[in-house]
Amino acid sequence: MPKKRTEQRTDGLSAGDVEKIRKAIRQVWMWSWPRRLVIKRCLTKDGFSKCEQCGKKCPKVAVDHIERVGLVDAGFIERLFCPSSKLQGLCKDCHRLKTNEENREKRAREKITKTEDPGDFY
Numbered sequence: 275m276p277k278k279r280t281e282q283r284t285d286g287l288s289a290g291d292v293e294k295i296r297k298a299i300r301q302v303w304m305w306s307w308p309r310r311l312v313i314k315r316c317l318t319k320d321g322f323s324k325c326e327q328c329g330k331k332c333p334k335v336a337v338d339h340i341e342r343v344g345l346v347d348a349g350f351i352e353r354l355f356c357p358s359s360k361l362q363g364l365c366k367d368c369h370r371l372k373t374n375e376e377n378r379e380k381r382a383r384e385k386i387t388k389t390e391d392p393g394d395f396y
Contacts, residue, residue, distance in 0.1 A: 296350075308361060311358040325368055338361065
């Protein structure tokens, strides 16, 4: 039995379309030269990678943007395809901690935005 579409189709880009575009652009970024430079920078002589934050050896590093890339908007591609100096190689634990902290901050900002009453500005 086919899945029912829960998203309403619109004329133009839907939220699902934007998500597909974001994923496709991120896959292209996985092949980017700055990302490869970070991986090479983190590689040690014994073939392991070294986390740039904690210095721990690990099988591979997650290449992370120092500043959040954020939503697909006018500056998304410029933020995503940044120079290697704005990227860092993190071990699994450091990457998880950084991502969790960024998500907490994002939720807090969204909560503040939702609780503001637009009537207060008039």
